[in-house]
Amino acid sequence: MSQKNRIFVAIGLLILLILSVIGIEYFRGKSLAKQIDASLEPGDIPVYWNGTLKGAFSPLDLESLTTTTFIDAEEGKTQEGWLLKDALLTQFNQNLFSDNTIIKIISTSREKSIELTWAEVKYPDNMVMFDLSGRGTLKLVSLLEQLDIRDEWIQDVDKIEIKTR
Known part of the structure; x- marks a missing residue:
């Protein structure tokens, strides 16, 4: 050869x-x-902890939690739903979170996301919560400045990423 x-x-x-x-x-x-x-059912929102899938929940899973309400400043409508803090604590022990833990709420269909710290999420006056939309999906609403008007809300939430520092 x-x-x-x-x-x-x-x-x-x-x-x-x-x-x-x-x-x-x-x-x-x-x-x-x-x-x-x-491992995920249709409609489940997967929750990733430092890049690893650790759990999921659906809007139906939240119905056992206490609901809360606030009046949105933009239109004066009542927003009713479940605190993000309570939803996360159904999946994780509170001791795993520090005030600077980053929680990213994502809507891939709307190409929107927001990063909040655990300190912002756990503070009750911020009212960081999931509200059920008319289509049965969850939207993230809040009294925080970066989420206080409809254009800033994260509608059709389909993923949560948690990162510890």
Whole structure:
């Protein structure tokens, strides 16, 4: 076999090896995604702690919590729902949170999100809460300056990420 043919064979084997590794990783990742998705029911909001799926809840799960209300400043309408703090404490022990723990509420369909600290979420006067929308999805509303008008609300919440510092 000539040197030229050996080079072509070596390059071919290298390409085959690279494609094999990419294929294996693709199918392994797809399998992992199915396992995560299989643990969630339709309508569940997954909760990730430092990047790892740790729990989920649905609007129905919140019905056992105490509801609270406030009047929104923009239109004077009553917003009624469940405090985000209470929803998170159904999944996690309060000792896991510090005042600077970051809680990111995400709506992928609306491409909106907000990051709040645990200190902001736990303070009762901020009224950081989930309100049930007319479509049955959750929206995040609050008296906080960054969430006090309708355009700032996070509607159709579908993911929560918690990061400790």
